[in-house]
Amino acid sequence: MNAPADLAHLTPEIALRDVPEALIAALKARFGANCSTAMAVRTQHGRDESSFDAPPPAAVVFAECTQDVADAVKLASDFSVPVIPFGVGSSLEGHLLAVQGGISIDLQRMNQVLSINADDLTVTVQPGVTRKQLNEEIKSTGLFFPIDPGADASIGGMTATRASGTNAVRYGTMRENVLGLEVVTASGDVIRTGTRAKKSSAGYDLTRLMVGSEGTLGVVTEITLRIYPLPEAVSAAICSFPSIEAAVRTTIQIIQLGVPIARVELIDVNAVRMVNAYAKLGLREEPMLLMEFHGSPAGVKEQAETVQEIASDHGGNAFEWASTPEERTRLWTARHNSYFAAVQSRPGCRVISTDTCVPISRLADCLLESVAETDASGIPYFLVGHVGDGNFHFGYLIDPNIPEERVKAEKLNHDLVSRALSLEGTCTGEHGVGLHKMDFLITEAGAGAVDMMRTIKRALDPKNIMNPGKIFSL
Amino acid sequence: MNAPADLAHLTPEIALRDVPEALIAALKARFGANCSTAMAVRTQHGRDESSFDAPPPAAVVFAECTQDVADAVKLASDFSVPVIPFGVGSSLEGHLLAVQGGISIDLQRMNQVLSINADDLTVTVQPGVTRKQLNEEIKSTGLFFPIDPGADASIGGMTATRASGTNAVRYGTMRENVLGLEVVTASGDVIRTGTRAKKSSAGYDLTRLMVGSEGTLGVVTEITLRIYPLPEAVSAAICSFPSIEAAVRTTIQIIQLGVPIARVELIDVNAVRMVNAYAKLGLREEPMLLMEFHGSPAGVKEQAETVQEIASDHGGNAFEWASTPEERTRLWTARHNSYFAAVQSRPGCRVISTDTCVPISRLADCLLESVAETDASGIPYFLVGHVGDGNFHFGYLIDPNIPEERVKAEKLNHDLVSRALSLEGTCTGEHGVGLHKMDFLITEAGAGAVDMMRTIKRALDPKNIMNPGKIFSL
Numbered sequence: 001m002n003a004p005a006d007l008a009h010l011t012p013e014i015a016l017r018d019v020p021e022a023l024i025a026a027l028k029a030r031f032g033a034n035c036s037t038a039m040a041v042r043t044q045h046g047r048d049e050s051s052f053d054a055p056p057p058a059a060v061v062f063a064e065c066t067q068d069v070a071d072a073v074k075l076a077s078d079f080s081v082p083v084i085p086f087g088v089g090s091s092l093e094g095h096l097l098a099v100q101g102g103i104s105i106d107l108q109r110m111n112q113v114l115s116i117n118a119d120d121l122t123v124t125v126q127p128g129v130t131r132k133q134l135n136e137e138i139k140s141t142g143l144f145f146p147i148d149p150g151a152d153a154s155i156g157g158m159t160a161t162r163a164s165g166t167n168a169v170r171y172g173t174m175r176e177n178v179l180g181l182e183v184v185t186a187s188g189d190v191i192r193t194g195t196r197a198k199k200s201s202a203g204y205d206l207t208r209l210m211v212g213s214e215g216t217l218g219v220v221t222e223i224t225l226r227i228y229p230l231p232e233a234v235s236a237a238i239c240s241f242p243s244i245e246a247a248v249r250t251t252i253q254i255i256q257l258g259v260p261i262a263r264v265e266l267i268d269v270n271a272v273r274m275v276n277a278y279a280k281l282g283l284r285e286e287p288m289l290l291m292e293f294h295g296s297p298a299g300v301k302e303q304a305e306t307v308q309e310i311a312s313d314h315g316g317n318a319f320e321w322a323s324t325p326e327e328r329t330r331l332w333t334a335r336h337n338s339y340f341a342a343v344q345s346r347p348g349c350r351v352i353s354t355d356t357c358v359p360i361s362r363l364a365d366c367l368l369e370s371v372a373e374t375d376a377s378g379i380p381y382f383l384v385g386h387v388g389d390g391n392f393h394f395g396y397l398i399d400p401n402i403p404e405e406r407v408k409a410e411k412l413n414h415d416l417v418s419r420a421l422s423l424e425g426t427c428t429g430e431h432g433v434g435l436h437k438m439d440f441l442i443t444e445a446g447a448g449a450v451d452m453m454r455t456i457k458r459a460l461d462p463k464n465i466m467n468p469g470k471i472f473s474l
Numbered sequence: 475m476n477a478p479a480d481l482a483h484l485t486p487e488i489a490l491r492d493v494p495e496a497l498i499a500a501l502k503a504r505f506g507a508n509c510s511t512a513m514a515v516r517t518q519h520g521r522d523e524s525s526f527d528a529p530p531p532a533a534v535v536f537a538e539c540t541q542d543v544a545d546a547v548k549l550a551s552d553f554s555v556p557v558i559p560f561g562v563g564s565s566l567e568g569h570l571l572a573v574q575g576g577i578s579i580d581l582q583r584m585n586q587v588l589s590i591n592a593d594d595l596t597v598t599v600q601p602g603v604t605r606k607q608l609n610e611e612i613k614s615t616g617l618f619f620p621i622d623p624g625a626d627a628s629i630g631g632m633t634a635t636r637a638s639g640t641n642a643v644r645y646g647t648m649r650e651n652v653l654g655l656e657v658v659t660a661s662g663d664v665i666r667t668g669t670r671a672k673k674s675s676a677g678y679d680l681t682r683l684m685v686g687s688e689g690t691l692g693v694v695t696e697i698t699l700r701i702y703p704l705p706e707a708v709s710a711a712i713c714s715f716p717s718i719e720a721a722v723r724t725t726i727q728i729i730q731l732g733v734p735i736a737r738v739e740l741i742d743v744n745a746v747r748m749v750n751a752y753a754k755l756g757l758r759e760e761p762m763l764l765m766e767f768h769g770s771p772a773g774v775k776e777q778a779e780t781v782q783e784i785a786s787d788h789g790g791n792a793f794e795w796a797s798t799p800e801e802r803t804r805l806w807t808a809r810h811n812s813y814f815a816a817v818q819s820r821p822g823c824r825v826i827s828t829d830t831c832v833p834i835s836r837l838a839d840c841l842l843e844s845v846a847e848t849d850a851s852g853i854p855y856f857l858v859g860h861v862g863d864g865n866f867h868f869g870y871l872i873d874p875n876i877p878e879e880r881v882k883a884e885k886l887n888h889d890l891v892s893r894a895l896s897l898e899g900t901c902t903g904e905h906g907v908g909l910h911k912m913d914f915l916i917t918e919a920g921a922g923a924v925d926m927m928r929t930i931k932r933a934l935d936p937k938n939i940m941n942p943g944k945i946f947s948l
Contacts (some may be wrong), residue, residue: 459933
């Protein structure tokens with residue numbers, strides 16, 4: 001890994017390609033009012049939740065159906081102009097930035113739940129459906145879609161980044177829960193991958209190749225997902241700990257004992273203070289675990305008892321239980337508001353978020369050393385994590401007007417990633433590579449594996465128009 | 475789909491490429507006695523459990539380490555000669571046949587369990603380790619590897635075909651259980667994919683691209699797998715049914731109610747008769763389900779009660795329970811011997827095995843119509859299936875000296891696949907495409923998706939030396 005001084009990823013490489021007037025004219029002819037070149041619209045589509053900036057795309061096409069996407073991609077291909085798919089804009093690593101120029105395809109109007117197969121526990125949706133919308137629309141069937149990355153992300157965006165979040169410890173990630181896709185390829189053709197069968201050995205796993213490809217291999221226009229019966233019983237609890245180490249060691253033991261916990265989230269004392277200030281929650285200002293149990297009433301009781309015993313062995317106290325949806329919502333407010341509470345705690349700041357994930361046995365080593373380093377740095381931060389999966393996020397709150405703070409934060413991130421990789425982990429558990437982790441990806445996967453990715457990209461997108469400049473330089 | 479008269483896949487296309495003497499000499503110089511050109515060795519490596527024949531490979535290299543594999547591939551690449559990885563030879567679709575000539579790389583000597591990480595529930599193995607060997611070696615840790623395709627296949631082979639089998643209904647397939655790989659690429663370079671972290675969003679999912687690629691993109695030389703705690707309680711049962719429909723409808727209801735059953739296998743009356751004749755089991759000669767439950771003692775009891783009630787609603791009777799390992803082994807003998815019992819039931823026959831998999835709600839439609847068709851055809855057969863996943867196998871027992879029987883069996887398979895695809899299923903749940911299902915793959919995935927696979931193959935293996943002529947024509 002390069003020395004921290006060579007943090008090339010601090011400033012994304014901007015290499016704008018020409019977007020000819022003839023393309024804009026052709027898009028306007030094809031899409032009418034659904035193609036916008038208004039600066040406000042372009043600006044809105046040229047950024048995400050990352051701390052990077054780039055010039056906005058030259059135009060935004062609002063797609064209403066697969067054919068719209070295919071036609072927009074075909075026109076872009078004719079002019080060798082980049083295409084960036086856009087869901088709700090909640091990605092975190094610069095995925096949506098038009099670093100090589102080009103056009104944005106907004107998929108928010110493709111927001112239909114196309115079919116619900118309750119008997120098979122599958123659902124097929126358009127990419128603009130958000131996870132909350134999906135759960136609202138399937139609620140009456142007694143089923144739910146568990147993947148919850150925090151933001152009310154679009155299913156298309158979650159597919160593109162291989163998202164996961166709080167429930168992944170029990171239900172898996174988008175990798176495990178996408179059964180099949182419809183994809184518009186770089187040539188503007190439409191292909192289908194996968195079937196509704198639960199398993200298949202029919203050729204290369206194009207579904208999983210597309211999941212997590214960050215828009216660089218095609219635009220996903222339809223997604224078939226696994227869904228789950230709403231658990232018979234749900235119980236949630238918060239538990240405070242005398243130290244972050246005690247909370248982490250409790251988590252490790254829960255997982256190693258095989259407790260099928262549905263959620264186990266760490267919230268550090270900084271985050272607790274921030275959400276107390278933001279939402280007046282009156283939480284005890286100590287590190288805490290937020291847990292949820294799903295199952296039969298007897299199963300949930302058994303899990304809860306086991307966990308309470310483990311927590312108590314580590315000095316956990318002040319267990320607060322919530323079994324009604326309203327009580328649970330109150331508890332989860334702390335977790336879901338942590339990002340916004342943090343941003344408000346330092347007005348004008350930007351958040352640099354880390355995303356390492358390590359094997360559970362390495363979690364304490366990875367997390368505790370990084371906490372000590374970050375405390376010593378003086379950079380304000382909060383720490384939350386899907387610790388049951390070995391995944392956690394520091395959010396460094398930097399003042400964008402003080403360049404040294406960014407350098408300091410990036411150095412902390414760099415050291416954290418180095419530590420995670422040395423512990424057989426990954427630089428990104430769920431956010432994706434985008435612009436920010438391209439160097440880390442090479443260190444993690446090796447130049448040979450990244451070359452293989454690049455070779456696939458070149459073969460499937462010879463004009464390099466699909467969200468170029470993300471995951472690896474090209 | 476073509477008319478059944480055009481069954482091009484009845485006779486695999488043999489298009490032998492030149493294997494220069496200079497390559498054989500170079501292999502002998504590099505590998506000494508570990509490179510064999512003895513006809514007996516070549517013949518043994520030129521076939522699998524499929525009903526196809528092709529000329530044997532020109533030589534067999536017995537690899538003892540990754541470097542051996544890399545060197546063999548590099549030499550083959552220098553001469554543009556095909557390379558076919560060989561595990562234990564248990565594949566079913568002609569995967570191992572040297573239809574374009576070339577050399578075989580035997581991986582059976584790479585049979586070390588390299589590391590066991592009990593705390594993280596992961597294990598790293600060489601490709602020649604078989605699933606039974608792996609379970610023997612990790613038994614003392616209280617952990618097990620659940621994937622059981624029937625044969626004592628090598629982990630490398632199971633990775634290459636995306637295998638699954640009896641436990642997949644609860645534990646998933648190789649797709650879900652391979653965390654990372656070491657792979658020798660077509661150029662003889664060594665890359666690594668994945669990490670030991672439970673999840674990652676670090677670039678393209680090369681792990682899942684390799685899993686199920688049937689040796690066409692590289693040779694897998696190391697596999698990191700998920701393993702599981704041995705369940706606290708295990709209970710198995712067989713239950714006979716008045717009709718195959720009753721057994722199928724029982725299965726559907728078990729799955730739709732979300733019972734976390736570990737195994738639910740259908741054995742039709744033909745298979746029961748065959749195993750009775752073969753192993754003198756004295757089983758009631760009716761269709762039966764063979765089931766296994768894993769969990770806490772209370773959980774297993776709860777599952778068993780639920781299932782018994784469902785079965786009884788469908789006329790299931792003669793429930794026979796087994797809780798000790800010895801009793802369970804006796805019950806599972808019926809399932810595991812069915813293939814050999816069937817072969818013995820018609821001396822000299824060859825088995826053409828089907829492998830469709832459909833969404834669980836479509837299982838009755840798909841299976842029952844095909845049973846009626848097969849009964850009417852007069853071809854001897856047996857039917858077994860991982861019905862909890864919607865996956866089942868007809869084994870047509872054909873006399874290889876009566877060509878019409880093969881045509882008849884292939885027509886039955888063709889009609890079954892057409893039915894499964896019309897019900898949103900797949901032509902292969904777990905065996906892979908190999909030579910046998912190339913036409914079906916095009917119908918299932920569409921020409922566009924197969925073209926995408928072909929484009930990836932051409933990009934990663936420009937000389938087309940990695941197990942060429944499998945999955946798709948090239």
